[in-house]
Amino acid sequence: MAVHIIHLEIDTQRMLAAVSRISAGAQLLFIGTTRDITGDRVTQWLDYEAYKPMAVSKLEQLESTAYERWDICAIEIVHRLGKVLPGEASVAIAVSSPHREAAFTCGRWLIDTLKQDVPIWKQEHWLDEQPEWIHPTEKTLDE
Amino acid sequence: MTLKIKLFAAAAQAINNDHVSVTCETPVTIQALKLLLVEQHPALESILPYCRFAVNHEFMLDEHLVTADHELALIPPVSGG
Secondary structure, three states: OOEEEEOOOOOHHHHHHHHOOOOOOEEEEEEEEOOOEEOOEEEEEEEEEEOHHHHHHHHHHHHHHHHHHOOOOEEEEEEEOEEEOOOOEEEEEEEEEOOHHHHHHHHHHHHHHHHHHOOEEEEEEEOOOOOEEOOOOOOOOOO | OEEEEEOOHHHHHHHOOOEEEEEOOOOEEHHHHHHHHHHHOHHHOOOHHHOEEEEOOEEEOOOOEEOOOOOEEEEOOOOOO
16 A cells, blocks of 8 residues: 655655556646735744644545546645644645546545545644634635 | 553643543443543533544544444544645
8 A cells, every 4th residue: 555644845856656567658746835825814834733643544435435436546645743834845646547537536635535534634724813724614625 | 441542733732631431330341431521521522523432543433332442533534735
């Protein structure tokens, strides 16, 4: 299984190398990064926390399901914990497949499902406000 | 019997601890456990309706029975990514 929850910077080049296959005609890399402005509020940094054993288990389930549903060569998923500054990556997903359609569809499904079902939380450290845990009560997949 | 429930994010912040204990008879359904949780830890009342329960790292529905042998966790709406 190629899922990792780490406290260090995410090495996306390593991830691309890890999913590289001569059978692949497509390599897809999604990187989720910390945004500096949300509405009229300024983010200084995000702090990520996980229920780590369950988060790893859920990510492994996502990976297994993806292999069953699409014609995929390889998948790498990395989520970072702790303090993540604006512009830095908090999550990255690399997918390779013989044909591009499967990689696009699978990559999109992986990040959307991760955001619904993997027990990881972000705390916004706003400028000039108290830190705030983010708990979306209506599913918003575009954040 | 005392059940230990892991807490995260705003749920942990609400009672300033990474777990709570609930005293109850076991086995107990998750639905009954939720009622006892609010009774014994009222600070969790506002977030509880939005939370899911995890039993041994899997989300479980209200009718599921749990005992002290299970690893229990209250999962507030997640915000990874």
